[in-house]
Amino acid sequence: MLLKDCSFIITQDDKRRILKDYSIRIEGNHIVEIAKGIKGKGIDCRGKIVMPGLINTHAHLGMHSLRGICDDETLFNWLDIVNREEEKLSMNQILRNTEEGIIECIRNGTTCVYDSYKFAPERIKVFERLGMRGFVSSTVTKPHHLAHVDRLIHDTKKSQLVKPIVAAHSPYRCSKEILESIRDISREHNLMRRIHIAETEKEVRDTKKETGMTSIRYLDKIGFLGKRTILVHSTFVDDYEIGLIAKNRSSVSHNPISNMKLGSGGVAPVVKMLGRGITVGLGTDSVVSNNDLDMFEELKITCLLHKHHNKDPKCMTYQTAMDMATLHGAKCLGLSDIGQIKKGMKADLITVNMEGLGPWNSVVSNLVYCANGNCVRDSIIDGRLVMQDRVLQKI
Structure with a gap:
């Protein structure tokens, strides 16, 4: 496959180079050449920006049919309504929801998504059929849920696109024994482990009342933190806990739009986390809590939220946000072969239509502050063209 005469290439390499009028040759699932004037037939990328596909580090695609059921509700009313509706979802509906969620991801420029929901082994097949790179888990809250993890590990062994994650829900829905079991499975099988943590003040208060420690301190105490740990939300954490996250080399998944929409009342201290070298x-x-899967929106909102919250326009730059959605997203999920455009990397790329987004005084700035998912024209995942001119190729 050849991407010819790209108007701009956002490499996201170590120097964050932006290449003009270069072409990209892909063989198999890897980038093998980036140069000017590569001969051969290919996709005409004049008037397009080529960039790494965006990486979504936290989603629940199986809930897709529940969009809009309880907007503008207070958090715990929202949880009651959503939990009741989730109980009504059949496996077939969840698989349809997963398909619709993946389609929305691809159309909005995401090439890798971590999706946690029920019926994980069955959802793997949907990812593979649509050509989507992903991480899949079923959230564990009870001991018998751990049996699902063994099947998930087995069913993803031969997949080039899908990897398993072992996932705890949260401290308030998982006993200490379950959290320790997830920790041990993660270590034994060399898997990433995930938990929703410090999302609300109530959770932190309840955890402290139950354990005598705040949420992150508790996870550190039981050995749950570590280099394979993904901490989702991490909104209500103090400076000492940021230090614990950094010391243990855990990663954080920041979900600003969801946190704002549910009115959690806090802003994750992402600027401090990045300053301590934490991967975010x-x-x-x-x-149900966003209400879409457009990662370009997350890019813009991340910048605006932290500039406003910290009263500092320089604390969250457009380049930092782009790093979080590409390089840091890959590292957060334990990957080192996507998130950049350079020779030897896997070919997970998107093209963005430049029309209506200029003038191009700053290419990355325009992508972060002006673009949205509707600007994406083509998507290549693992070297395969999964969307061309906004038409998905595998439906």
């Missing part, structure tokens, strides 16, 4: 990726959460 971006996520949408579900369409």
Whole structure:
């Protein structure tokens, strides 16, 4: 495959180079050449920006049919309504929801998504059929849920696109024994482990009342933190806890739109986290709390939220946000072969239509502050063209 005469290439390499009028040759699922004047037939990328596909580090695609059921509700009313409706979802509906969620992800420029919901082994097949790179888990809250993890590990062994994650829901829905079991499975099988943590002040208060410690301190105490740990939300954490996250080399999935929509009342201290060298990726959460899967929106909102909250326009730059949605997202999920455009990397790329987004005084700035998912024209995942001119190729 050849992407010819790209108007701009956002490499996201170590120097964050932006290449003009270069072409990209892909063989198999890897980038093998980036140069000017590569001969051969290919996709005409004049008038397009080519960039790494966006990486969504936290979603629940199986909830797709519940979008809009309880907007503008207080958090715990929202949870009651959503939990009741989730109980009504059949496996077939969840698989349809997963398909619709993946389609929305692809159309909005996401090439890798971490999706946690029920019926994980069955959802793997949907990812593979649509050509989507992903991480899949079923959230564990009870001991018998751990049996699902063994099947998930088995069913993803031969997949080039889908990897498993072992996932705890949260401290308030998982006993200490379950959290320790997830920790041990993660270590034994070399898997990433995930938990929703410090999302609300109530959670932190309840955890402290139950354990004598705040949420992150508790996870550190039981050995749950570590380099394979993904901490989702991490909104209500103090400076000492940021230090614990950094010391243990855990990663954070920041979901700003979901947190704002549910009115959690806090802003994750992402600027401080980045300052301590913590890897922070971006996520949408579900369409019930967002209400879409457009990662370009997360890019812009991340910048605006932290500039406003910290009263500092320089504290969250457009380049930092782009890093969080690409390089940091990959690292957050334990990947080192996507998130950049350079020779030897896997070919997870998107093209963005430049029309209506100029003038191009700053290419990355325009992408972060002006673009949205509707600007995406083509998507290549694992070297395969999964969307061309906004038409999905595998439906």
